[in-house]
Amino acid sequence: MKNTPIERRLIDETIENFQIADFGKATIREVKAIAAKAEAESGVEFIKMEMGVPGLPASAAGVKAEIEALQDGIASLYPDINGLPALKEEASRFIKAFINVDLEPEGCVPVTGSMQGTFASFLTCSQCDENKDTILFIDPGFPVQKQQLVVMGAKFETFDVYDYRGDKLKEKLESYLKKGHISAIVYSNPNNPSWICLNEEELRIIGELATQYDIIVLEDLAYFAMDFRKDLSKPFQPPYQPSVAHYTDNYVLLVSGSKAFSYAGQRIGVSCISNKLYHRSYPGLSKRYGGGTFGTVFIHRVLYALSSGTSHSAQYALAAMLKAANDGQYNFLDEVKVYGERARKLKEIFLRHGFHLVYDNDLGNPVADGFYFTIGYPGMTGGELAKELMYYGVSAISLITTGSNQEGLRACTSFIQEHQYAQLEERMAIFAENHPVI
Numbered sequence: 001m002k003n004t005p006i007e008r009r010l011i012d013e014t015i016e017n018f019q020i021a022d023f024g025k026a027t028i029r030e031v032k033a034i035a036a037k038a039e040a041e042s043g044v045e046f047i048k049m050e051m052g053v054p055g056l057p058a059s060a061a062g063v064k065a066e067i068e069a070l071q072d073g074i075a076s077l078y079p080d081i082n083g084l085p086a087l088k089e090e091a092s093r094f095i096k097a098f099i100n101v102d103l104e105p106e107g108c109v110p111v112t113g114s115m116q117g118t119f120a121s122f123l124t125c126s127q128c129d130e131n132k133d134t135i136l137f138i139d140p141g142f143p144v145q146k147q148q149l150v151v152m153g154a155k156f157e158t159f160d161v162y163d164y165r166g167d168k169l170k171e172k173l174e175s176y177l178k179k180g181h182i183s184a185i186v187y188s189n190p191n192n193p194s195w196i197c198l199n200e201e202e203l204r205i206i207g208e209l210a211t212q213y214d215i216i217v218l219e220d221l222a223y224f225a226m227d228f229r230k231d232l233s234k235p236f237q238p239p240y241q242p243s244v245a246h247y248t249d250n251y252v253l254l255v256s257g258s259k260a261f262s263y264a265g266q267r268i269g270v271s272c273i274s275n276k277l278y279h280r281s282y283p284g285l286s287k288r289y290g291g292g293t294f295g296t297v298f299i300h301r302v303l304y305a306l307s308s309g310t311s312h313s314a315q316y317a318l319a320a321m322l323k324a325a326n327d328g329q330y331n332f333l334d335e336v337k338v339y340g341e342r343a344r345k346l347k348e349i350f351l352r353h354g355f356h357l358v359y360d361n362d363l364g365n366p367v368a369d370g371f372y373f374t375i376g377y378p379g380m381t382g383g384e385l386a387k388e389l390m391y392y393g394v395s396a397i398s399l400i401t402t403g404s405n406q407e408g409l410r411a412c413t414s415f416i417q418e419h420q421y422a423q424l425e426e427r428m429a430i431f432a433e434n435h436p437v438i
């Protein structure tokens with residue numbers, strides 16, 4: 001056995017000190033903290049792939065608009081709870097320009113990141129009908145969204161979509177929906193962690209079932225248009241970002257400033273409620289609030305109670321970024337394409353050293369290269385692989401934490417620096433030698 005780049009004892013002791021019994025279940029923050037400690041003590045640089053934080057400069061158009069708004073004195077004023085009119089307008093145009101869906105500005109509601117958008121949506125959806133008290137996750141997914149439901153004491157169910165792609169999705173979804181207890185379905189597309197993209201056929205299945213069973217679809221577009229296999233960057237021109245909005249009226253689209261515009265720090269996004277859903281009243285909402293529609297409850301009750309609106313200056317920033325994108329003056333995807341290039345290089349190195357991609361295709365087409373990818377190694381569980389790679393100075397999270405049933409890891413490309421490909425190459429060569437595949 002060749003020596004590993006980091007002494008095994010150092011990693012084992014650090015994990016022990018954190019009192020983590022099963023490394024496969026370690027959270028992103030725990031993996032990050034252990035990697036940071038091992039890095040400091042060993043002096044060996046880690047290749048950090050556990051965090052999904054944008055690694056690029058924030059969009060300049062946003063920063064400029066935000067500074068100007070602050071200089072104009074908007075910081076002293078409470079923002080309009082409905083949202084800055086200019087932002088609502090541009091968000092509505094953005095949905096038309098990049099999804100080709102008509103949605104009134106009224107339904108485009110600023111939130112402090114998509115995280116707040118899902119929190120407010122989960123709450124509102126769970127209160128519509130007292131018989132529908134459970135949220136269904138099409139997993140794998142973003143672990144914090146389940147944490148949100150734990151925090152609010154609401155129920156959820158989940159399944160791993162791995163074995164239910166294409167028309168198999170229908171029967172699987174119906175097995176939950178026919179019980180009558182599901183209020184909403186949530187998924188991200190492109191997907192965190194697997195980077196699979198549900199296609200039009202799958203979105204049609206979800207949309208049609210949502211209408212049939214009268215449930216709401218929460219479509220998390222945190223990685224908007226980042227399926228780099230297609231050029232989705234041209235406003236008002238096909239191809240468009242695929243969306244369930246073409247197949248049902250029961251939807252909320254969650255658009256985030258964090259990844260597409262590298263604007264995570266300012267906590268800004270828009271929740272886009274369909275025209276029909278916005279104006280719909282529900283018995284559960286009328287009983288609890290004495291009136292209101294889905295849209296007005298979402299804004300004037302739920303968001304009002306949560307944060308009384310969204311940071312005023314950040315709304316100016318997002319309005320400016322969306323406007324520049326809508327006007328075709330700013331190709332936001334050019335700035336984030338680098339994630340795809342990194343994924344391509346990293347995957348190539350891993351695959352050459354005996355690893356395989358776990359979620360490797362969208363109904364026969366190889367998954368896109370993007371923000372995340374998933375890897376496994378023969379004969380190792382996700383937990384074993386996550387721990388083993390730590391000895392080689394590579395940190396990533398096990399897929400178990402994302403609601404996946406597959407054995408492997410999620411790797412994020414956002415922190416990778418140019419010199420680290422050579423590092424990974426060298427370390428994975430030792431890894432492969434130490435773990436011959438029989």
Ligand SMILES: Cc1ncc(COP(=O)(O)O)c(C=O)c1O
Nearest residue numbers: 113114115142188192222256258
């Ligand atoms: C699928 C998904 N949804 C939502 C978010 C959070 O978005 P925001 O920063 O807008 O709250 C993330 C961030 O990692 C994500 O991966």
